[in-house]
Each structure stands twice: as C-alpha cells, then as structure tokens.
Amino acid sequence: GAGVSQSPSNKVTEKGKDVELRCDPISGHTALYWYRQSLGQGLEFLIYFQGNSAPDKSGLPSDRFSAERTGGSVSTLTIQRTQQEDSAVYLCASSLVQGGTGELFFGEGSRLTVL
C-alpha cells in the first residue's frame, strides 16, 4: 500500500514477555518516528531515525525499549520484559523532508495490551 504499515495491529502478551512491533514506512521517506499513545496522555515521543544519522533515542522510557531501522526502511520496536504500564498504542510515522520536519504520515498503530 501507499501508506505507513504497522504490524501487528493488536498484540496481547503476558507480563515479562518480549514483543516486537514492525513499521513499514512510505517508500522514499527518510525520516521515521515512533510514538506511544496512552489514554489521556497524548503522543509520547520514543525514537526518531533520519537517514544514516544516529537515531534520537532520547524518548525511550527505559532500557527495555529498543528500536532499529534496517536498510533505511523497515523499523522494529522491541520491548523486553513487558510491564503492564507498557500497554498503549504504538504509532509509527514517516516523513519525506530531510532536516526539519515535514508532514508526518502515521500508521494505524499497534495496540499492545500487557496482562
């Protein structure tokens, strides 16, 4: 498809398990973002990839969270030893503009529920 694709759309896991969330950005977009959306909390920035530059990881809430972007395209967000407070919708977005911020195109999100 032409938009940002995320998978899985829904994930239910048990506390302590690891999860991987995948994002396929729009082809040709050099910038990729991960945000977390919790009820009533707005969008919390997690990590930002821009081309071949070192990612901005300043929003990752703990060392249980990590993300990588392979080949400048697909990105995977990994949460290790999940906790109940990790339950949220994880949003991926991509952007065409290099430097500064252009319009972000968001995916549908991956809803994570940690039991």
Added chain:
Amino acid sequence: AQSVSQHNHHVILSEAASLELGCNYSYGGTVNLFWYVQYPGQHLQLLLKYFSGDPLVKGIKGFEAEFIKSKFSFNLRKPSVQWSDTAEYFCAADRGSTLGRLYFGRGTQLTVWP
C-alpha cells in the same frame, strides 16, 4: 525543554457553533507548528501547518490557525463546526532545525452534537 500545551482536554459543542482550541508552545526560537486530527477509528492526519509567512494558515475542512509569536500560540479555529468534526485534535511543534523531533500536546477531544 520544549513542550506543547493544549488548554482543553474535552470540548463539547452543538453544530454550527464556533470553535477555538488553544495551543501554546514553549520554545523561543524558530518553530514549525502543526495541527493533526484523529477521527474515530482512523489514523492521525495533518490538518494544517505553519512554517513561515502569513501567520494565518488555512487547512482542510474549513479549519484555520493563527500563529501569534508574541503569545507563543497557535490556536485552531473553525467558524461553524459540523458533527463530522468530532475527533481528537493534536497541536505539535518542532524547532525548525535539523533535529526533526516533533513535540505533541496531550490532545483535545472535540464532540459535536447534531
């Protein structure tokens, strides 16, 4: 630290009422400003943006926003809302530099009664 504040968490209006959603940002330098909207069951999408030039920007569906630099504000307005405007609205800002990080407000849920 950069932050974006939205004053109202939930706004309820009747159709044809006028709308103004407040947004303030804290960064004092060059800034790009955005409003995003999330309709029920849909993904976030851009409503309008300000990079430079005319501080009054017009977006889709009759929305507009005014950048007032002296007030660090970028309020969203619409003269007459419709039931279909029911959605969550997010204000966002970045530093207009190469950092690329976009800061979002907590969002305002707008409910329009027919």
